[in-house]
Amino acid sequence: MTPVPLLTLNNGVRIPQLGLGVWQVDPAETQRVVEDAFEVGYRHIDTAQMYGNEAGVGAALAASGLPRDEVFVTSKLNNNRHERTAALESFDRTLEALGSDHVDLFLIHWPLPEVGDYVDTWHAMEEIYESGRARAIGVSNFHQHHLDRLAAEASVTPAVNQIECYPYLTQDALRAYDEDHGIVTEVWSPLGSGTVLADATLARVAAAHGVSPAQATIRWHLQRGDVVFPKSTHKERLVENLDVLGFTLSDDEVAEISALNKDLRTGPNPDEFNWVPRD
Numbered sequence: 115m116t117p118v119p120l121l122t123l124n125n126g127v128r129i130p131q132l133g134l135g136v137w138q139v140d141p142a143e144t145q146r147v148v149e150d151a152f153e154v155g156y157r158h159i160d161t162a163q164m165y166g167n168e169a170g171v172g173a174a175l176a177a178s179g180l181p182r183d184e185v186f187v188t189s190k191l192n193n194n195r196h197e198r199t200a201a202l203e204s205f206d207r208t209l210e211a212l213g214s215d216h217v218d219l220f221l222i223h224w225p226l227p228e229v230g231d232y233v234d235t236w237h238a239m240e241e242i243y244e245s246g247r248a249r250a251i252g253v254s255n256f257h258q259h260h261l262d263r264l265a266a267e268a269s270v271t272p273a274v275n276q277i278e279c280y281p282y283l284t285q286d287a288l289r290a291y292d293e294d295h296g297i298v299t300e301v302w303s304p305l306g307s308g309t310v311l312a313d314a315t316l317a318r319v320a321a322a323h324g325v326s327p328a329q330a331t332i333r334w335h336l337q338r339g340d341v342v343f344p345k346s347t348h349k350e351r352l353v354e355n356l357d358v359l360g361f362t363l364s365d366d367e368v369a370e371i372s373a374l375n376k377d378l379r380t381g382p383n384p385d386e387f388n389w390v391p392r393d
């Protein structure tokens with residue numbers, strides 16, 4: 115199988131463009147799913163404190179015997195840990211759960227405009243970065259105006275912005291802003307949590323290449339230059355979702371899929387989301 119392309123982040127760190135996202139993977143099932151993913155060739159795992167399954171990722175890493183530097187692992191700061199001390203302590207717990215002395219990428223999960231000041235939280239992220247225990251830091255669910263504040267008030271530019279993006283929410287303005295500022299766009303729920311898979315246009319484009327709608331959608335993300343991590347708990351789908359490097363969509367097909375956009379979020383608008391877990 116063709117190797118997954120690597121993108122270079124703004125600090126020189128290289129990131130596999132395709133990985134496995136473990137949002138909504140049951141903590142009890144995570145080790146098995148991630149071990150399956152490693153076995154079929156995945157080398158990039160996207161988890162988060164909020165998912166409750168970092169320990170499963172860590173157990174799979176240990177069981178796989180893979181050298182740590184052959185796997186790219188991302189985690190994210192939970193919404194109840196935005197204050198500096200809580201952020202630093204929770205990062206230590208993330209490393210313990212992962213059984214590792216570093217993460218490859220650590221993100222602020224949500225900006226939470228009414229909870230505190232995400233610029234202060236970003237300064238804690240910068241401390242973590244400067245300690246060398248996160249090879250890169252970034253943000254998730256940030257709009258342009260949030261990024262503008264970091265550009266004005268912070269010293270480290272986020273390496274990535276991880277946002278909701280799929281064919282019904284193409285996010286072209288924000289993706290262009292990220293690119294102009296040296297920020298790699300990562301996309302969460304690249305299949306719209308499965309909601310685009312019955313789309314007639316995707317079915318037609320997929321059939322023209324002898325692939326599934328999921329594969330056509332993942333390929334579309336890759337050709338737009340974004341980092342993508344579809345989630346599946348089924349081994350045969352893990353294989354299918356990685357098998358997207360042997361065909362190329364035409365420019366017209368990419369444009370046709372992009373034209374499906376209807377600015378439809380499956381998740382909350384980050385400007386209105388202020389949910390904080392209790393624990």
Ligand code: A2P
Nearest residue numbers: 303304305306307308328344345346347348351
């Ligand atoms: P499952 O985990 O049961 O395989 P997203 O990555 O956009 O969040 O989408 C994940 C959803 O899409 C999950 O419900 C997942 O189900 C489903 N899914 C992932 N890959 C495929 C695939 N290749 N074919 C069909 N459904 C898929």
